[in-house]
Amino acid sequence: MNTLYNHIILYDADCPMCKVYTRAFTRTGMLDADGRASYQDMPEAACPLVDRQRAMNEIALVNTCTGEVSYGIESLFKVIGNAVPVFKPLFGWAPFIGIMRKVYAFISYNRRVIIPAPHGESGIQPAFRLNYRLAYLLFAWLVTSYILTSYAARLVPIVPIGSSYREYLICGMQMVVQGVVVAFYRPAKRWEYLGNMMTISMGGAIVLSIVTLIGHIIGLGPMAYTLCFMAVAGLMLLEHIRRSKLLGIGWGLTITWVAYRLVVLLMIYLFN
Numbered sequence: 001m002n003t004l005y006n007h008i009i010l011y012d013a014d015c016p017m018c019k020v021y022t023r024a025f026t027r028t029g030m031l032d033a034d035g036r037a038s039y040q041d042m043p044e045a046a047c048p049l050v051d052r053q054r055a056m057n058e059i060a061l062v063n064t065c066t067g068e069v070s071y072g073i074e075s076l077f078k079v080i081g082n083a084v085p086v087f088k089p090l091f092g093w094a095p096f097i098g099i100m101r102k103v104y105a106f107i108s109y110n111r112r113v114i115i116p117a118p119h120g121e122s123g124i125q126p127a128f129r130l131n132y133r134l135a136y137l138l139f140a141w142l143v144t145s146y147i148l149t150s151y152a153a154r155l156v157p158i159v160p161i162g163s164s165y166r167e168y169l170i171c172g173m174q175m176v177v178q179g180v181v182v183a184f185y186r187p188a189k190r191w192e193y194l195g196n197m198m199t200i201s202m203g204g205a206i207v208l209s210i211v212t213l214i215g216h217i218i219g220l221g222p223m224a225y226t227l228c229f230m231a232v233a234g235l236m237l238l239e240h241i242r243r244s245k246l247l248g249i250g251w252g253l254t255i256t257w258v259a260y261r262l263v264v265l266l267m268i269y270l271f272n
Contacts (some may be wrong), residue, residue: 003029004082009075010050010060011101013038013128014117017055018059030083056126057108073097073104105129110136113195116246130207133191137175140198145152152210154225160272171201174257181256193253196243204236233261 009031011018025031039055049067050060058072061079070078077091077100107114109132148167152159166247175194182193211228214220220228240254 001029001083001087004031004035004079004141006063006065007031007079008062009036009066009079010039010042010055011036012056013040015111016115016117017111022059025079028083030079032193051128053127058104059108068239072108073100076104079263093178106132106135109133110195114199116196116243120219130191133195137194137198140202141168141171141175144198144201144205147209150230151208151225151260154212154215154220155222155229158222158226162266162268162272174201174260178253178257182249182253185252186247189247189249193247193249197240197253197257200236200239200243204232207232207235209225 009025011022013019022036026033026036039052039060049069050062051069051071054060054071055069059075061070061075065068074097077087077097080086081091085097109126109129112126113133113136145168148171149164152167153161175198178197179190179194182190186193208229211220211225212230215225215228237254237258240257244250246252
């Protein structure tokens with residue numbers, strides 16, 4: 001694996017995801033040991049050509065010899081393409097670059113709701129793009145609903161089976177209900193909260209998909225699937241509380257989040 005020397009990648013110190021993959025670059029030898037630095041700790045005079053707001057949105061790679069700066073997916077392609085040259089033709093293909101630029105932006109503009117910063121944020125913050133947040137909410141809704149629709153069949157007869165669109169409606173309506181509540185309760189946190197809430201839902205659904213895979217192998221029954229579902233719901237509640245604290249929004253939205261789920265469960269038993 002080739003090492004890209006004389007380059008420094010600037011990562012967001014408030015972003016756990018950014019820390020992980022940039023550290024992987026140095027540990028695997030894609031960049032040298034001094035090839036990564038915290039964006040927040042980098043003196044402005046050290047990188048005068050860096051667009052600081054753009055670097056917060058799209059990770060910057062600085063050539064320390066020429067001062068040339070690349071951003072976002074181009075930075076990652078430059079590091080990976082140098083380490084594994086076989087990928088260079090693909091990374092130079094315009095259609096692929098265009099698609100991956102959108103994928104990178106989708107993740108980057110939603111990274112603070114995928115993995116929230118555990119400590120206080122500092123300096124310039126990532127820009128907010130409503131179109132990417134709406135795309136993330138739609139993506140999380142579809143993934144969550146699809147997985148839950150499959151999982152619901154494994155809860156019968158303990159939980160009545162519903163129509164093929166029931167989970168899509170339940171998940172979608174929770175976004176609407178919580179969106180209305182947060183609009184009155186903490187309007188400034190609306191999109192940040194909804195992003196975090198849907199990350200919790202999608203995370204829980206992914207765990208349930210793993211349970212389904214294990215259950216298929218060892219032969220779990222409806223009661224075991226139901227207990228696993230309850231355990232995952234409990235973990236989701238704890239994560240909702242944790243993220244609410246990070247957002248500084250108190251207990252109000254956690255209460256309505258739980259209340260909605262209890263009402264839905266009651267309606268499932270009453271109307272099936």
